[in-house]
Structures are given as C-alpha cells and as structure tokens.
Amino acid sequence: MTVTYVIDGAEVTGLDRFWQVIGAAVNGPGGYFGNNLDALADCLSGGYGTPDDGDFTIEWRRPDLSRRALGHEETVRTLQRRLERAHSTGKAAVQARLDAARAGRGPTVFDELVQVIEETAPGVLRLG
Structure with a gap:
C-alpha cells in the first residue's frame, strides 16, 4: 500500500521552511527529512521514515506557490x-x-529540490 506524504505549497515560504514542512510530512511535527540537498537524497533512499519497500509518494500541492517562494x-x-x-x-x-x-x-532552489527528488526516487513526486 502506497504511503502519501503531502507538502502544502502555501507552507513553503523559503528553503528553511521547506525542510520543516517535508520533515513534518514524513516524520510528524519537528521531524527530520533532510536539511540540504545531499541529506534529502539520503533520506529519499530509505531509512528516514519512508516505508522500507520504497512504496511512497510525495504529493506537493500548490507547487506554484512554492515555485515563487523558492524562486x-x-x-x-x-x-x-x-x-x-x-x-x-x-x-x-x-x-x-x-x-x-x-x-x-x-x-532555482525549487528546481534543485524537484531534480533531487526525481533523480533519487523516480516516480515518487506528484506536483499539483
């Protein structure tokens, strides 16, 4: 069964906030899921809150808001x-x-985040 983690683009007001939002989405309030691009790639590879079988989706809602904030x-x-x-x-x-x-x-920072997610965990990211 696929687990879905939701990022609300309205909550992503900058890069530091992105790390908080994705950490909370995956591991609950105050949770960790990276704090730089390399750490994000490590977390996407498993062992940091995602299912062991890798069956998960990151649903980034209202990505247009994040795209502006991370422009x-x-x-x-x-x-x-x-x-x-x-x-x-x-x-x-x-x-x-x-x-x-x-x-x-x-x-942009937004472009880099999307690229890391797509390259490290192909098919996981859903924008929109």
Whole structure:
C-alpha cells in the first residue's frame, strides 16, 4: 500500500521552511527529512521514515506557490550562504550561479529540490 506524504505549497515560504514542512510530512511535527540537498537524497533512499519497500509518494500541492517562494530571490540567498562556506576551488562556480540567479537566470532552489527528488526516487513526486 502506497504511503502519501503531502507538502502544502502555501507552507513553503523559503528553503528553511521547506525542510520543516517535508520533515513534518514524513516524520510528524519537528521531524527530520533532510536539511540540504545531499541529506534529502539520503533520506529519499530509505531509512528516514519512508516505508522500507520504497512504496511512497510525495504529493506537493500548490507547487506554484512554492515555485515563487523558492524562486530566484531565495536562490540568491541560498547561494550567498553557500559561497561563504565554499572551498576556494569551488567559489568561482558558486559565484557564477549566484550572478545568474541575481539576473533571474538559471535553476532555482525549487528546481534543485524537484531534480533531487526525481533523480533519487523516480516516480515518487506528484506536483499539483
């Protein structure tokens, strides 16, 4: 039997809030289901609240609201934080992404989250 976890796009007001919303959806209030893209991929791979057989769906309702909240403005904020922590060998790449995001170009935080979910757990995500 497929377990469905629901994310309400209206509750996703930024990336930090996304981690809280998905954590609560999967593991109840205050629950954990990642706090960065790598951790999200790990959680999607199993052992962090989803069924052992992998039979689950993430239903992201009103994704248009999340798409706006996790758009280029939030992407700029997120990339600025990454740039502060980036190793010297990776700073140029992060800076290039940051410059693009400031210009309203390139993938957004929303796009990255969707990509990680779709690549790590194909067929799990339902937008809408």
